Amino acid sequence: METNKSLDPRVQRLNIGAQNGEANIETHLVTWEVFHQEKKGKQAVHVGIVHASSPELALVYAKEVYGRRGKTTNLWVVKTSDIFTFTPEDEDVFNTAPEKLYREAGYYKVRDRIEAFQKRNKETA
Template sequence: MQLNGSAGDYEVYEVFVQYDHLEHHVHVGSVVSSSGEMALQVARENFLRRDDAVNLWVVPRGQVFATSYEDADFFAKEMDHSYREASGYPENAKLWKSFKQRAIELEDLIRD
């Protein structure tokens, strides 16, 4: 999206901040600026006034490639990987507990 103004064309930039060398960049918001260099300055003033950071990215919104909200097929799973999910573990624990309660002890076998 470009905004036309008397001082030139302005563009929306998405701002990403890396707070520590071991962390990923995090999207923190957007700024409107006439250039990338100015967007860096505006982002620093708006988003790093109180926080420390090690890196700052600004990306023109028009350069961000995104999926459409209507494209649900894009996120559909192509193969069934339900065997990888841990949803069955609580049920397995209940079954194991009931099995152990009903299991015959070695002493019971010896007595018989």
């Protein structure tokens, strides 16, 4: 199949021939984790990352990538290397949390006891 001359006038103006070979890409900008706050009173929620060389630029990119649609009140960026997390293997340290029902409001039920007490009182009266 024959290669067309570009239909794009912008590409024609650049006058770039087809070159081959690997691009020499050696730079790695650091990444920033982006948190998005939809409106005042709501939590900032993690939405993804951007690559940037400074927090100021990270905010600019975050605005373009994560604040382009819908409502945004604020964006936070935190350098990925400044975030500390549990390892996935430690997930089990949280296993017992839902089991400790004595820490839940729903665990405490006294209505039966009150009714039994009132019934007993009525009988003895």
